[in-house]
Amino acid sequence: MAVIRGLRRRRRAAASGDEPARPRRPRRRIRLENDQRKAQLLALGQQAFSERTYDEVSIDDIARAAGISKGLLYHYFPTKRDLYLAGLRATAADLIERTTAAASPELPPLDRMRAGLDAYLDHVSRQARPFVALMRGGIGSDPEVVGVIEGVRATYVERFLDNAEGTPLAGLALANRPLLRIAVRGWIGFVEAASLEWLSRKDVERTTLRDLLVDALLASLRLGAAAGPAPS
Amino acid sequence: MAVIRGLRRRRRAAASGDEPARPRRPRRRIRLENDQRKAQLLALGQQAFSERTYDEVSIDDIARAAGISKGLLYHYFPTKRDLYLAGLRATAADLIERTTAAASPELPPLDRMRAGLDAYLDHVSRQARPFVALMRGGIGSDPEVVGVIEGVRATYVERFLDNAEGTPLAGLALANRPLLRIAVRGWIGFVEAASLEWLSRKDVERTTLRDLLVDALLASLRLGAAAGPAPS
DNA sequence: GATCCGTATTGACCTGAAGTCAATAGCTGA
DNA sequence: TCAGCTATTGACTTCAGGTCAATACGGATC
Numbered sequence: 001m002a003v004i005r006g007l008r009r010r011r012r013a014a015a016s017g018d019e020p021a022r023p024r025r026p027r028r029r030i031r032l033e034n035d036q037r038k039a040q041l042l043a044l045g046q047q048a049f050s051e052r053t054y055d056e057v058s059i060d061d062i063a064r065a066a067g068i069s070k071g072l073l074y075h076y077f078p079t080k081r082d083l084y085l086a087g088l089r090a091t092a093a094d095l096i097e098r099t100t101a102a103a104s105p106e107l108p109p110l111d112r113m114r115a116g117l118d119a120y121l122d123h124v125s126r127q128a129r130p131f132v133a134l135m136r137g138g139i140g141s142d143p144e145v146v147g148v149i150e151g152v153r154a155t156y157v158e159r160f161l162d163n164a165e166g167t168p169l170a171g172l173a174l175a176n177r178p179l180l181r182i183a184v185r186g187w188i189g190f191v192e193a194a195s196l197e198w199l200s201r202k203d204v205e206r207t208t209l210r211d212l213l214v215d216a217l218l219a220s221l222r223l224g225a226a227a228g229p230a231p232s
Numbered sequence: 233m234a235v236i237r238g239l240r241r242r243r244r245a246a247a248s249g250d251e252p253a254r255p256r257r258p259r260r261r262i263r264l265e266n267d268q269r270k271a272q273l274l275a276l277g278q279q280a281f282s283e284r285t286y287d288e289v290s291i292d293d294i295a296r297a298a299g300i301s302k303g304l305l306y307h308y309f310p311t312k313r314d315l316y317l318a319g320l321r322a323t324a325a326d327l328i329e330r331t332t333a334a335a336s337p338e339l340p341p342l343d344r345m346r347a348g349l350d351a352y353l354d355h356v357s358r359q360a361r362p363f364v365a366l367m368r369g370g371i372g373s374d375p376e377v378v379g380v381i382e383g384v385r386a387t388y389v390e391r392f393l394d395n396a397e398g399t400p401l402a403g404l405a406l407a408n409r410p411l412l413r414i415a416v417r418g419w420i421g422f423v424e425a426a427s428l429e430w431l432s433r434k435d436v437e438r439t440t441l442r443d444l445l446v447d448a449l450l451a452s453l454r455l456g457a458a459a460g461p462a463p464s
Numbered sequence: 465g466a467t468c469c470g471t472a473t474t475g476a477c478c479t480g481a482a483g484t485c486a487a488t489a490g491c492t493g494a
Numbered sequence: 495t496c497a498g499c500t501a502t503t504g505a506c507t508t509c510a511g512g513t514c515a516a517t518a519c520g521g522a523t524c
Contacts, residue, residue, distance in 0.1 A: 031490050031501055054372050058481060069503050074483065133373050140286050140372035141365050178435040183444060186426035190452075193421025194414050203410040212415060212455055219451040220422075223444055263472055263519050290510060301474050306512065467524085474517070481509095488503070494496090 030067070038076050041066055045077075046087035050130035054084060054139040085144055091130070092152050095123050103159075113160070113217065117191075117210045124195050125206075132199060135192055153188050160184060160217060183224025187217050262299070270308050273298055277309075278319035282362035286316060286371040317376055323362070324384050327355050335391075345392070345449065349423075349442045356427050357438075364431060367424055385420050392416060392449060415456025419449050 032040070044065050048057045059080055063070045077083040103116035124131050139145050161184060191213055198209050264272070276297050280289045291312050295302045309315040335348035356363050371377050393416060423445055430441050 029488090029490060029502055034501080037501080055481095059483085060481075068501095070482090071484080071504065072502050075501075078483090080482070136378050137369045137371065137373040139369065141369040146368050178433065179440060179444060182426050182429045182436060182441065183448075185429040186422040186444075186448065189421035189423075189425025190418040191421075193424075194418035197414045197417040201410065204414060208411060209414065212411060212418075215455045216415075216418065216452065219455070220448065223447045223451070261473055261517090261519060266472080269472080287510090291512085292510075300472095302511090303475065303513080304473050307472075310512090312511065465524100468522085470519105470521095472517105472519075474515105476514095476516105478513070479511085482507105483509100484507070485505095486503105487505105488501105490499105490501080492497100492499090 037068075037072075041073060041076055041083065042086055042090065045083045046090070049084055049087060050127070050133070053133070059083075081139070081142065081144070084139060085148070088134075088138075088145065088148050091127070092148050095120070096152060096155055098123055110214065113214050114210060116159075117213050118206070120191070121195065121198075121206050121210060124199065128199050132196060135196055153185070156188055157181070157184050160187075160221075177224065180221070180224035183220040184217075187220040190216055190220075269300075269304075273305060273308055273315065274318055274322065277315045278322070281316055281319060282359070282365070285365065291315075313371070313374065313376070316371060317380070320366075320370075320377065320380050323359070324380050327352070328384060328387055330355055331388075342446065345446050346442060348391075349445050350438075352423070353427065353430075353438050353442060356431065360431050364428060367428060385417070388420055389413070389416050392419075392453075409456065412453070412456035415452040416449075419452040422448055422452075 041062065044062050048062055048065070059070055059073060062083070063073045066073070073083075077086065099116045099119040102119035103112045105112070107115060134149070138149075161180075194209065194213065194216075198204060273294065276294050280294055280297070291302055291305060294315070295305045298305070305315075309318065331348045331351040334351035335344045337344070339347060366381070370381075393412075426441065426445065426448075430436060
């Protein structure tokens with residue numbers, strides 16, 4: 001595009017002397033502190049990526065929204081993916097922090113689970129659009145993006161395995177049993193899928209869903225701890 | 233436009249006089265029947281997309297692998313996404329067909345579930361790489377890609393709701409209960425997540441995993457049908 | 465065997481967005 | 495007032511997806 005523009009301008013200037021190549025007063029530059037600018041761009045990126053798909057958002061869009069040149073954006077974030085990842089990481093950290101804060105260790109185990117899941121569903125409700133977009137594929141199979149999401153999941157796997165110590169399942173050497181690990185990991189998938197379904201309809205109370213998720217976790221732990229097949 | 237084309241050609245000719253503009257005998261064209269060529273490209277696309285990421289695969293790569301020009305590829309598949317989608321649809325149809333064939337209606341309900349899940353896990357094992365890639369994000373939040381995957385899930389939701397009619401849960405007007413729908417949808421997420429975890433370690437027998445999934449389905453149906461919260 | 469013709473096939477080209485970099489100008493401190 | 499640091503610019507490059515008028519293959523016709 002820029003190449004073509006250049007060509008066009010030269011051609012026009014040569015062919016038709018009617019446009020006097022106006023000196024193009026450059027608009028006044030506005031300098032921001034390094035941190036301010038970075039925070040601004042991060043926020044604008046988060047907003048853009050939560051409203052549109054990764055590749056529907058162009059770097060030029062964000063630069064325009066910030067009132068700066070594309071080159072400056074690349075000064076702060078070396079690639080488009082980095083900008084996306086920075087926003088994703090911030091959101092992930094926020095999610096972990098909120099759920100951690102809610103699930104106080106002083107609560108009885110079941111209440112901890114409930115409180116944690118309430119915080120999770122709360123976050124998911126408020127961030128519905130970007131959450132759905134992310135879970136539906138986000139950016140295409142990028143290793144680092146997958147890494148962030150898997151990191152959140154792994155955090156929860158550990159947390160719920162630990163938390164289970166206070167339940168009737170305590171003392172089972174939980175984390176080392178392969179089947180149990182699969183069951184808990186499966187339950188995380190259950191939570192995400194159930195959340196997406198819930199968001200798409202909202203025809204169930206949040207507390208009802210939360211209780212379903214708690215029950216499903218208890219059932220998963222039970223099934224993962226017992227090795228037996230289903231009764232025929 | 234014509235002007236630009238002319239410019240480029242002239243510039244090249246003028247700049248590089250060292251290359252004697254070899255007459256470039258065009259390689260012999262090989263004509264294939266319309267259907268043959270399309271099938272070939274589809275197969276090559278499936279292979280490429282199963283080995284590499286969506287945007288790691290370039291159209292030129294596939295065209296080169298087929299020994300044809302890029303233009304021809306676009307004659308058969310209007311966009312890169314279309315080629316990807318065609319392969320995905322074929323795989324999805326294959327999965328549905330295999331699981332449907334395995335889960336014969338003549339089997340008792342629990343055996344049907346087992347057989348269906350066996351077929352599912354079998355497919356997932358053989359297609360491990362592309363399956364993981366797809367579930368980890370595939371192509372970035374493309375509506376049609378999501379549509380194909382959601383279509384498969386919806387098929388299974390209906391199937392297992394139907395199949396449940398033969399179990400102790402029969403006669404509950406299953407499909408219309410929002411919470412039950414969420415529970416079954418959640419279970420699908422459980423299956424996918426558990427399958428991914430299983431594929432990454434393979435430290436559990438397939439039959440063990442299958443039985444876990446069956447038990448999880450039964451538990452999900454039970455929880456989704458009963459509205460009550462967990463006992464505190 | 466010559467030639468005609470539908471259509472499979474080509475490759476040069478366009479386009480648009482990501483990413484680069486040398487030059488420029490706003491601010492701060494002396 | 496001026497110097498210097500660095501935030502900022504925008505023209506440029508690169509690259510992959512996508513277009514299209516021209517071409518040539520191969521079966522049908524004589």
